[in-house]
Amino acid sequence: MRVKREELVQKLESVLPGLATKPIIEQSQCFVFTDEKLVTFNDEVACSIDSPLDIQGAIPAKALLQLLNKLPEEEIEVRVEENELLIRVGKKKTKLRMEEEMTLPIEELEEPTKWRKIPKGLVQAINISLSCAGKDESQFVLTCIHIHPEWVEACDNFQVIRYPLKTGLKKSVLIKRDSLKAIVGLDMTEWSQTDNWTHFRNPLGLTLSCRRYLEDFPDLTKVLAIKGKPMELPKNIKDVVVRAEIFSSENTANDSVMVRMKSGKMEIKGEGPSGWYKEVKSIEYDGPPLAFAIAPKLLVEISSKSTSCQLGDTGLRVDGDGFTYVTCIEKVEEKDGQHSSS
Structure with a gap:
């Protein structure tokens, strides 16, 4: 069969969130083609979309996608020959290993039956909460986004965010941050709840399913009720944060910038293996020196709202457009013109 290369690549890329970075389960690093669907599954996220190829089997995802992206031709010929996928275009020819038997344990994924429109603001609430969820797997609950009937929230023990929103859920659910981040940017318009999964679907027919958990999430109401002295953050700090993020983004496990405040000044600093960048902005503040860390994208989002x-005494609270954010602060003392922890 002859297929449009770019259309095939687009479909393959749409199901990338379901691939595993390590071989957790059988065929979790493969594109799996069934009678009607193209499927990926890594035990936490499953993706499916109408199959672009009339074949059945599992093909190593990395090799197939890399090959297709390096071919310049608009059309390619694809067919199955003796448990291998043959790709031919002009004088170019390649074969990829293909497992005809599907061993991917996709049968544990419940089929959604009732789809509902995603509440307005839900994806935005999830997106803004991602940076506040924890990364320490020993505190599993805090690595999740908490979707409550009345709000969306996240906490990593240093910062908290809550986005009030009628989600339409009858019971709260927890979904891992790394699972949910995949839905941002995919134009999801519908969702569905089954016993163990939350499913999202977009107009292109892509379904992305995230494993959901029912553990209790900490009550953050008292933390979010912190009150203190009113103050104003500097305006137009986006450019500063973008420059600092050049270095902070090198810390893939903990991308954050350090914000230090003292009388009349706010310093924003991003640091990584390649170096660091800092910039000072004027601010109406006359309190003691203090510092806090925050994800750069979240700082931009908060300051824009x-x-x-x-x-x-212990935290900074920002009430934005539809959300409340609180971060722990650390009192610091100055030594030789620099800030240091006290």
Whole structure:
């Protein structure tokens, strides 16, 4: 069969969130073609879309996608020959190993039956909460986004965010941050709840399913109720954060910038293996020196929604457009013109 190369690549790339970075389960690093669907599954996320090829079997994902991206031709010929996928275009020819038997344990994924429109603001709430979820697997609950009937929230023991929103759920669910981040940017318009999964679907027919958990999430209400002295964050700090993020983004496990405040000044610093960048902005602040860390994208988002905040003894609270954010602060002392922890 002859297929459009770019259309095939687009479909393959749409199901990438379901691939495993390590071989956790059988065929979890493969594109699996069934009678009607193209499927990926890594035990936490499953993706499916109408199959672009009339074949059945599992093909190593990395090799297939890399090959297709390096071919310049618009059309390619694809067919199965003796448990291998043959790709031919002009004088170019390749074969990829193909497992005809599907061993991917996709049968544990429940089929959604009732689809509902995703509430307005839900994807935005999830997106803004991602940076606040924890990364320490020993504190599993905090690595999840908490979707409550009345709000979306996240916490990593240093910062908290809550986005009030009628989600339409009857019971709260937890979904791992790394699973949910895949739905951002995919134009998801519908969702469905089954016993163990939350499913999202977009107009192109892509279904992305995230494993859901029912553990209790900490009550953050008291933390979010912190009050303190009103103050204003500097405006137009996006460019500063973008420059600092050049270095902080090198820390893939903990991309954060350090914000230090002292009388009349706010310093934003991003640091990574390649070096660091810092910049000072004027601010109306006359309190003691303090510092806090925050994800750069979250700082940009927060400052774009609201510059008003409250500074308490232990935390900084920002009430933005539809959300409340609180971060722990650390009192610091100055030594030789520099800030240091006290």
